[in-house]
Amino acid sequence: MSADEFDPMIERLFAQTPRMADEALFLATVQASMEKRSRWRTLALTSAGLVGGVLAVREGVNFNFSAGDETTLTQGVRTAAATAQGAAQSGLEGLGVGSFDLMDGSGMMAFWIVAGALVALLAAGLVKLSQDV
Amino acid sequence: MSKSLRDLHDVELAAQAAAGGRREYGELVRRHGSAVRGLLRRMGAAPSLADDVAQDAFLQGFQRCSEFRGQGTFAGWIKKIAARLYLKRVAREARYVAEVEADEADVVVDRAGVMDLDEALKTLSETERVCVSLCHGAGMSHPEIAAAMDLPLGTVKSHVKRGLDKLRARLQPAHGSGGRSTHVG
Numbered sequence: 440m441s442a443d444e445f446d447p448m449i450e451r452l453f454a455q456t457p458r459m460a461d462e463a464l465f466l467a468t469v470q471a472s473m474e475k476r477s478r479w480r481t482l483a484l485t486s487a488g489l490v491g492g493v494l495a496v497r498e499g500v501n502f503n504f505s506a507g508d509e510t511t512l513t514q515g516v517r518t519a520a521a522t523a524q525g526a527a528q529s530g531l532e533g534l535g536v537g538s539f540d541l542m543d544g545s546g547m548m549a550f551w552i553v554a555g556a557l558v559a560l561l562a563a564g565l566v567k568l569s570q571d572v
Numbered sequence: 573m574s575k576s577l578r579d580l581h582d583v584e585l586a587a588q589a590a591a592g593g594r595r596e597y598g599e600l601v602r603r604h605g606s607a608v609r610g611l612l613r614r615m616g617a618a619p620s621l622a623d624d625v626a627q628d629a630f631l632q633g634f635q636r637c638s639e640f641r642g643q644g645t646f647a648g649w650i651k652k653i654a655a656r657l658y659l660k661r662v663a664r665e666a667r668y669v670a671e672v673e674a675d676e677a678d679v680v681v682d683r684a685g686v687m688d689l690d691e692a693l694k695t696l697s698e699t700e701r702v703c704v705s706l707c708h709g710a711g712m713s714h715p716e717i718a719a720a721m722d723l724p725l726g727t728v729k730s731h732v733k734r735g736l737d738k739l740r741a742r743l744q745p746a747h748g749s750g751g752r753s754t755h756v757g
Contacts, residue, residue: 455689465623468627
């Protein structure tokens, strides 16, 4: 047999793998591992989301827009918040509900809107993860 | 009407698995599990290690399923993942330092007269066996094998050549006798 004939024969022999008797057991083991990894991932992501959410809420509650001694940072944040609120306000006016004043309540309204959006995002993430599981 | 899993092509199953379809991926594991485990055993892994590495390979394959876009076969793709994982495991244990020649094995033909590749592979040194298995079993090119095994390309080529020469020496007579055995009587 020449080398030209031999190499394809070897490849054919390698391709002929007999099915193993414990094939079903192997499949079950792989699926169980996939399930386990998925649960851990879900748990880790949910925990991270919750921790992040709690930290965000805590920071939001501690944030004082009307602090007496304003640092550059708080001024910057305040400016950014005011810009975002202004943009949202103009959006609301465009929708015909301009009387809804976001600036009312020293930024607390904006805080609750952001907190609500975070909670909604978290809930959507949890629903998606539960579908994956 | 939706097709059942068994009717779907590997590429379709892999695409659905990439989107998180675990049932679809399970079908791929069912189809190719034995081939991957068989390849690892032919590379020299003990059955329990082969199963362990094959399991890791399939888990990794599930996470990386989006990388498989149908170039080549799914079996080839997952076999390469498994082979690389096995090589990493072996490298950690530094088993390539020993180049022990296997005992000469006279029996390469089973009772049915069929060439027994697994028996013939046992006559190769460990590195030859791995190189030949990667080349002809996992479909890896010589440069890919050299990179995966951290060996010079020339060394890989000579291992493959020597391994094939040994296989040829053992399988050729078997091929002849296997063919003649059907004409007994």
